Amino acid sequence: SRTPLTLLGTGAMGTALARAWLAAGHEVTVWNRTPARAQALAAEGAVVAASAAAAVAANRLVIACLLDDASVGEALDGADLAGRDLVNLTTGTPGEGRARAAWAEARGARFLDGGIMAVPPMVGDPDSGGYVFYSGSPEAFEEHRDTLAVPAGTRYVGADPGFAALHDVALLSAMNGMFAGVAHAFALIRPEDIAPKDFAPLLFGWLTAMAPAVHQTADQLESRDYTRNVVSNLAMQAAGIPTFLRTAEEQHVSPELLAPYLELMKRRVAQGHGDEDGTGIIELLDTRRGA
Ligand code: NDP
Numbered sequence: 001s002r003t004p005l006t007l008l009g010t011g012a013m014g015t016a017l018a019r020a021w022l023a024a025g026h027e028v029t030v031w032n033r034t035p036a037r038a039q040a041l042a043a044e045g046a047v048v049a050a051s052a053a054a055a056v057a058a059n060r061l062v063i064a065c066l067l068d069d070a071s072v073g074e075a076l077d078g079a080d081l082a083g084r085d086l087v088n089l090t091t092g093t094p095g096e097g098r099a100r101a102a103w104a105e106a107r108g109a110r111f112l113d114g115g116i117m118a119v120p121p122m123v124g125d126p127d128s129g130g131y132v133f134y135s136g137s138p139e140a141f142e143e144h145r146d147t148l149a150v151p152a153g154t155r156y157v158g159a160d161p162g163f164a165a166l167h168d169v170a171l172l173s174a175m176n177g178m179f180a181g182v183a184h185a186f187a188l189i190r191p192e193d194i195a196p197k198d199f200a201p202l203l204f205g206w207l208t209a210m211a212p213a214v215h216q217t218a219d220q221l222e223s224r225d226y227t228r229n230v231v232s233n234l235a236m237q238a239a240g241i242p243t244f245l246r247t248a249e250e251q252h253v254s255p256e257l258l259a260p261y262l263e264l265m266k267r268r269v270a271q272g273h274g275d276e277d278g279t280g281i282i283e284l285l286d287t288r289r290g291a
Helices: 012-023 035-043 052-058 069-076 094-106 138-148 163-189 196-210 213-223 234-239 241-250 259-270 278-284
Strands: 005-008 028-031 061-064 085-088 110-117 131-136 153-156
Touching: 005 012, 005 052, 012 028, 012 035, 028 035, 028 052, 052 069, 061 069, 069 094, 085 094, 085 138, 094 110, 094 131, 094 163, 110 138, 110 163, 131 138, 131 163, 138 153, 163 196, 163 241, 213 278, 234 241, 234 259, 234 278, 241 259, 259 278
Parallel strands: 005 028, 005 061, 061 085, 085 110, 131 153
Antiparallel strands: 110 131
């Protein structure tokens, strides 16, 4: 029989998760700080608990999907976690994940932290490619993996409870960098010069063609040889910096999204690494090394 579970937080993501488990035949007890926001789920078969403590008391498997780590502490303050398996799908930092794990374990619970790599419409759709990183108690993950796999794919990334958040935030950080570049590119073309709808497929194709470079970066990092298989060396790339900056100026576009990366390129070349590609820039970002 399917594992009954408790879900704390019926925001956009919590509601999507609850629907997926309900649809798969799980008994779901929900709690939300603002009760009205849980009512739609009651009509779909969820049990609405009157308090977070009551929701936690209802089931051994407790899933939290709240705004941030502070809201998890607030919601669970006063709940008895002894003997519970707490799965925290609230986005946080690796440090918050580790601290929350210690906090939960001190209260007698096993703990898993999760990082959701999906948006609500992808949840419950096995073809969407959405998944969740999990880290923390390997025993809790083993026991609940089938239940956890209902709303989205599962990727267990280690016993260190900080690792789910670390994977999650690293991927989202790369996404932010990509979106920064996309914003700069669309700003440059100016809709009166080039139609955005004509440009978008070109942009998509170029980003897709460049994406495999991440494997080259990984290969160089692991071999500690940043000159290995270099295609476009940094000296050549740095020579093009004025072109980037002057094009931005000609198009009346602020270079503020691009400039920090160009500065790091220049610094690396100035340090005598013009024969590398971008991998050495990663060292410049390490705040423990000093610049
Ligand atoms: P929403 O803003 O829709 O929901 C936030 C939820 O947190 C609500 O249930 C809200 O309750 C609750 N909450 C906020 N503060 C507190 C508090 N102090 N005590 C108790 N409950 C509180 O956000 P989402 O559902 O979209 O996101 C939830 C988590 O999922 C976040 O950590 C988010 O980063 C993560 N996530 C979301 C994605 C998305 O695309 N939506 C994608 C990947 C991850 P109330 O209704 O009372 O305000």
